[in-house]
Amino acid sequence: MTEHVLHPRITDTNDWVTLVFILSFGIVALTKSLYENRFEDFTKLIFSDKYVRIYRDSSHLMGMFSISLFLVQIISFSFFIQILLARFGYGLKTDWILFIQIFTFVIYFVLSKFLIEKIIATTFNIEELIEQFNLQKVTYRTYVGLVLLPVDIILYYYDALLKNIPLTILYTIVVLNVLLYVYSIKSYRNEIFGKLFYFILYLCTLEIAPYYFMYYWFTKGSV
Secondary structure, three states, rough: OOOOOOOOOOOOOOOOHHHHHHHHHHHHHHHHHHOOHHHHEEEEEEEOOHHHHHHOOOOHHHHHHHHHHHHHHHHHHHHHHHHHHOOOOOOOOOOHHHHHHHHHHHHHHHHHHHHHHHHHHOOOOOOHHHHHHHHHHHHHHHHHHHHHHHHHHHHOOOOOHHHOHHHHHHHHHHHHHHHHHHHHHHHHHHHHHHHHHHHHHHHHHHHHHHHHHHHHHHHHHHH
């Protein structure tokens, strides 16, 4: 009598990652084909402020172009956070459940922060200023998210790079964000100085405090 031995089926845990990366580039390709001229101006953002000058109306935040690239940005930053967590031993970069948790947290954090900003801006009567300020921030952060996407792929599939490069990229992103704030404040300095007290309250409450508490929570938890 022949004895049959059953072997567990081994599935490739990288399959979901590949699909998500393909989806992300598919969204980028579709957006480029539908908004060819706008996308071309967007890709030149690092060299020219033409895109910011043309699409400075806050209504563009809710357009399909911005929403599509916003989704890609969230995917890109979520992957990068997961890679960082794997670097510090807080999870596995192949854990799709962890990715969903990070993705959900990031999108809720961003949207909740956006809604609270709208409420506070309306309360302080600086809604127009904050809308312009946020539009510029969102534009440049989306650009950073798109640039980060291929970097995520390299970091994900090449374990040899996982030691120090993610931290270097993290520090670079932090520096870029600081420069972005300085550039945005400089661009709207006349409007800001007109309502300086309320802008400082807004800046401390929603632009510094949330990231400080997350940093405190993360470093305290790692002790």
